[in-house]
Amino acid sequence: MSPDVVIVGAGITGCATAYELSKSGLRVQVIEKYYPASMGSGWTLAGVRQSGRHAAELPLAQYAVEKWRNLDEALGADTGYVQAGNLRLARSEEEVKKVKSLVDSQQRKNLNIILLSNNKQVRDVAPCVSKKILAASFCPTDGHADPKSTVDAFKREAERQGVTFHIGESVQKLLIRNNQLIGLETSKRRIETPKCLLACGVSINELIEPIGLTIPLSISIATVIQTTRQEPLLAPVLGVVDGAVTLRQQRDGRFRLSSGVETWSGKITEINGQPYAFPAISKVQSTLEAGLDICPALEHFQMRSFWGGTIDLTPDALPVLDEAPNAKGLFLASGFSGHGFGIAPASGHILSRLILEQTPDLPIGSFAFNRF
Ligand SMILES: Cc1cc2nc3c(=O)[nH]c(=O)nc-3n(C[C@H](O)[C@H](O)[C@H](O)COP(=O)(O)OP(=O)(O)OC[C@H]3O[C@@H](n4cnc5c(N)ncnc54)[C@H](O)[C@@H]3O)c2cc1C
CATH class of the missing domain: 3.50.50.60 (FAD/NAD(P)-binding domain)
Structure with missing residues (x-):
């Protein structure tokens, strides 16, 4: 039929x-x-x-x-959803201004978001964050899933x-x-x-x-790196003002780091029925550097895999x-x-x-x- x-x-x-x-x-x-x-x-x-x-x-x-909160129950399955917040970190005075402005504008839209105005406040939420971080926005109702x-x-x-x-x-x-x-x-x-x-x-x-x-659409790429399993260290998602890196610890203990989005001239390669978007090695390096800059503990972890992911970017x-x-x-x-x-x-x-x-x-x- x-x-x-x-x-x-x-x-x-x-x-x-x-x-x-x-x-x-x-x-x-x-x-x-x-x-x-x-x-x-x-x-x-x-x-x-x-x-x-x-x-x-x-x-x-x-x-x-609102839906994510009850999704496991609605679907009768474990999505790995964790509502542990999102920190957008400021690494310079210029970025502090941008974070403040983001917090102001999103509070006006009734989003539950606050400014953490010094390093101690940021590390109270995420102790593994670098001591160099000056401030951050924190939205406690953000999260991540598998x-x-x-x-x-x-x-x-x-x-x-x-x-x-x-x-x-x-x-x-x-x-x-x-x-x-x-x-x-x-x-x-x-x-x-x-x-x-x-x-x-x-x-x-x-x-x-x-x-x-x-x-x-401009087809772009982001580079992702995954570590081996680690002890629980980080609950919220960490990002930075210019989007150069975002990282989180999965519920299985692995860290997943993503680069920012950049234009891509490659094309999808199929190997054994699986699509791949191969990233540049330099992007793996710069993403790791940006990750280490905000979360120094990564230095001691082992890298398990990396991949590229295409992005359907509109103007x-x-x-x-x-x-x-x-x-x-x-x-x-x-x-x-x-x-x-x-x-x-x-x-x-x-x-x-x-x-x-x-x-x-x-x-x-x-x-x-x-x-x-
Ligand atoms: C590295 C990276 C990090 C990201 N981080 C985040 C994040 O933190 N938070 C967030 O919200 N979003 C994030 N995104 C974006 C988010 O993952 C995507 O927007 C979302 O997954 C897109 O889902 P989709 O179902 O629309 O497309 P896709 O997941 O791409 O699914 C499209 C499907 O269509 C199939 N298909 C294509 N052509 C055909 C055809 N002709 N016939 C049949 N099937 C076809 C493909 O095989 C594919 O399975 C990220 C994306 C990437 C790559």
Whole structure:
């Protein structure tokens, strides 16, 4: 029987939306080229952050944090979510000014964020932070989660409610007639469906350019480094004002460090059915240096692995969450610009409402396709 909705991509956006739609009783199929969380949603640092969010994204981040609090219970699984806060560290007087201004502006938006105005206050929250740090913002309701467990938890609960997942199948063409989606072609079959969500991350333009649409994405890369397991040392996520490094200790004890985002001229390499985005060695080095600068204890840890992760960056660093202007029934979700993990419970909620033709109850005007 033909599905009512096809979702392309089993990253966190596709799986969170599948979970939301599974409550509707519609027949939903998710089609994934590689395997769940094989790209951005597996490569991620997986911070769940409201602090430092663009004003347009803050309501989504706040909605999402409310959902994260009860997500393990709702999904009947362990997502590894820890609500232990986020520290944005200032390493110079110039950065102290920026942190103060961030705290002021986000307090005005009713975010629970405070200024820690000296090193002692910062180290009271995170004792492993360098004695060189001058100040920090602290948002205690931020946190982090385990990315693969989270995607798996959404997937399993969606499956339990009837969604089917088709792994190792690639969507290759959208079929449109009279400005209405009528189906799609995959590497294995032709599917008739009136509705389709493209939650395929950096690959979205490959599918929409043939129907005359483009999201102005600049495909960028961030470099991630993971250590071996360590004793519990750090609860909150640590970041810095210029974004050069973000790091956290996973619940399994490993530290995960991510670089800032930079332009990338490489392309995805497939090895044994797995996608890779290889980072530059110099970026591994500079990320380690930036990490050591804020958390000197890292010096004694062993490095277990490193990888690159692609980022679907838009000109305003906000996503597109919208129906395609020229194809009724085709929904677009991409351009998360390096912060789509934490807000996924909100994105899934919004996208499911759009697909079900219900008015979204979160502000989405800033995520329109035609704003560029
Ligand atoms: C290094 C790094 C650090 C990050 N840190 C954070 C953070 O701390 N906090 C935060 O909120 N966000 C963070 N992000 C961003 C966040 O991880 C992403 O925005 C989010 O995971 C994107 O999820 P997605 O489901 O939209 O896309 P993806 O996870 O990329 O999923 C897209 C899926 O679509 C599949 N696909 C593609 N084309 C096709 C096709 N034709 N047919 C079928 N399937 C297809 C892919 O295989 C993939 O599985 C980070 C990202 C990176 C890379």
